[in-house]
Amino acid sequence: MLVLVLAALPLVSVAEPTLGNAATVLYFVKLPLIRGFWMGWQFLQRLDSLHPVAARLCSLAGLLPLMVHLFACGWVELGSGATGPSENKIFEYGQAVYWTITTLATVGYGDVHPVTLSQMMYASLVMMVGVGFFGFVLGNVATLLFRMDAERERHLTKVDRAEAFMRYHQIPKPLRKKVRDYYHHLWESRHHYDDRTVLATLPPTLRAEIVLSLHAALIDRVPFFKGAKRRSVEEIILALKPRVAVPGEVLFRVGDPADALYIIQHGTIEILSTTDEVIATLRTGDFFGEMALLDQTPRNATVRAIDYCDLFLLGRDEFARTLDRYPDFADHIREIAAARKTRNAPDPLSNQTTFAPSSEIV
Numbered sequence: 001m002l003v004l005v006l007a008a009l010p011l012v013s014v015a016e017p018t019l020g021n022a023a024t025v026l027y028f029v030k031l032p033l034i035r036g037f038w039m040g041w042q043f044l045q046r047l048d049s050l051h052p053v054a055a056r057l058c059s060l061a062g063l064l065p066l067m068v069h070l071f072a073c074g075w076v077e078l079g080s081g082a083t084g085p086s087e088n089k090i091f092e093y094g095q096a097v098y099w100t101i102t103t104l105a106t107v108g109y110g111d112v113h114p115v116t117l118s119q120m121m122y123a124s125l126v127m128m129v130g131v132g133f134f135g136f137v138l139g140n141v142a143t144l145l146f147r148m149d150a151e152r153e154r155h156l157t158k159v160d161r162a163e164a165f166m167r168y169h170q171i172p173k174p175l176r177k178k179v180r181d182y183y184h185h186l187w188e189s190r191h192h193y194d195d196r197t198v199l200a201t202l203p204p205t206l207r208a209e210i211v212l213s214l215h216a217a218l219i220d221r222v223p224f225f226k227g228a229k230r231r232s233v234e235e236i237i238l239a240l241k242p243r244v245a246v247p248g249e250v251l252f253r254v255g256d257p258a259d260a261l262y263i264i265q266h267g268t269i270e271i272l273s274t275t276d277e278v279i280a281t282l283r284t285g286d287f288f289g290e291m292a293l294l295d296q297t298p299r300n301a302t303v304r305a306i307d308y309c310d311l312f313l314l315g316r317d318e319f320a321r322t323l324d325r326y327p328d329f330a331d332h333i334r335e336i337a338a339a340r341k342t343r344n345a346p347d348p349l350s351n352q353t354t355f356a357p358s359s360e361i362v
Contacts, residue, residue: 067104067129067133068097068100068101068104069097071100071103071104071126071129072093072096072097072099072100073093073096074122075096075099075100075119075122076092076093076096078116078118078119078122079115079116079119080092080095080096080099080112081099081112081113081114081115081119081123082111082112082113082114082115083095083112095112098112099112100126103123103126103127103130104126104127104129104130104133104134105130105134106127106130106131106134152187155183155186155187158183159180159183162179162180162183163176163180166179178246182244182246185244185308186244189244189266189308189310199211199238207238208234208238211234211237211238212230212233212234212237215237218263218265218285218312219233219237221284221285222263222285222287223287223336224287224290224329224332224333224336227332228326228328228329228332229326229328229329231326232322232325232326232328232329235322235325235326236314236318236322236329239314239315239318239322240263240312240313240314241312241313241314241315242310242311242312242313243262243310243311243312243313244308244309244310244311245267245269245305245308245309245311246305246308247305247306247307247308248304248305249304249305250302250303250304250305251269251303251304251305251311252289252299252302252303253299253302254274254298254299254300254301254302255298255299255300256298256299257298257299258289258292258293258296258297258298258299258316259315259316260289260293260313260314260315260316260319261287261288261289261290261293261313261314261319262287262288262289262303262311262312262313263286263287263311263312263313263314264282264283264284264285264286264287264309264310264311265284265310265311265312266284266308266309266310267283267284267305267306267307267308267309267310267311268281268282268283268305268306268307268309269281269282269283269286269288269303269304269305269306269309270282270303270304270306271288271301271302271303272301272302272303272304273301273302274300274301274302276302279301281306288303289303290319290333290336290337291337291340291341293316293319293320294333294334294337
């Protein structure tokens with residue numbers, strides 16, 4: 001990298017007053033720049049892995065020094081203006097860089113100014129470029145920074161609207177705090193962001209790979225995914241819908257119709273009997289509600305969230321469709337359900353597996 005930096009410096013111009021024509025030999029020092037162009041191209045390719053806005057800002061940061069350098073070299077070639085040529089070429093180049101930056105930024109202090117017609121025309125050109133370039137930069141940096149975290153801005157807009165609504169309708173403060181806590185949880189868990197809109201634009205193969213990568217930890221924790229074929233797992237994951245349960249929320253009660261299979265991504269769920277006694281506690285990776293779907297019977301236990309719970313739901317129709325399309329998966333989940341029935345046979349809620357931790361039946 002140091003060699004490339006040295007090769008990029010105006011060595012010939014600096015050495016010419018001392019070495020004369022022999023200074024042209026220093027052009028051979030520029031040969032490493034050929035390799036530098038290739039390295040620069042590779043660096044630009046690596047920028048693609050960054051956030052699009054960050055990549056643009058990096059490209060801009062690389063373009064600005066190059067533009068300053070070229071304009072400074074032109075100013076030196078035209079005689080360096082009011083200061084005139086200097087025996088110290090490094091000082092002269094630094095002074096030219098100073099003039100270029102102040103002129104591009106259109107804040108020139110007048111200590112270095114053009115004295116010949118060619119210098120005046122050159123300075124006018126630099127100022128016009130400066131007005132356009134820096135006007136573009138200043139006008140777009142704020143927009144780029146906004147786009148860098150557009151999701152956060154959209155989230156804050158929703159929070160502001162909710163706050164305005166609650167103030168207008170004079171919602172009690174405890175309830176307002178619950179709403180704020182809910183939005184905070186949405187942001188922390190990233191449930192405000194619907195990744196399905198992005199996945200919908202991808203081809204099926206790539207979409208499946210991304211989905212499996214996103215939910216790899218969930219697939220490892222949920223027992224009925226183990227041993228299932230990849231294709232059935234892909235379809236189930238794509239059919240899952242996110243759901244957030246707030247502390248104390250009842251997901252369903254005894255006698256409710258079976259509407260979905262639930263998978264706990266994060267959080268804690270408690271299972272209540274018909275007498276509202278806690279008979280089991282489920283945590284991350286557990287699932288419940290599949291027995292009522294298999295037997296097509298009403299719920300016979302009540303399920304309540306203890307804290308904020310991030311859940312995935314597989315709706316009744318999607319569940320039935322998956323069982324029809326993948327008999328091997330249907331057999332697999334029926335085996336798990338049968339094992340749960342056997343394990344919980346003494347319990348009056350044995351026909352409902354929602355209270356049996358899935359981690360105990362693998």
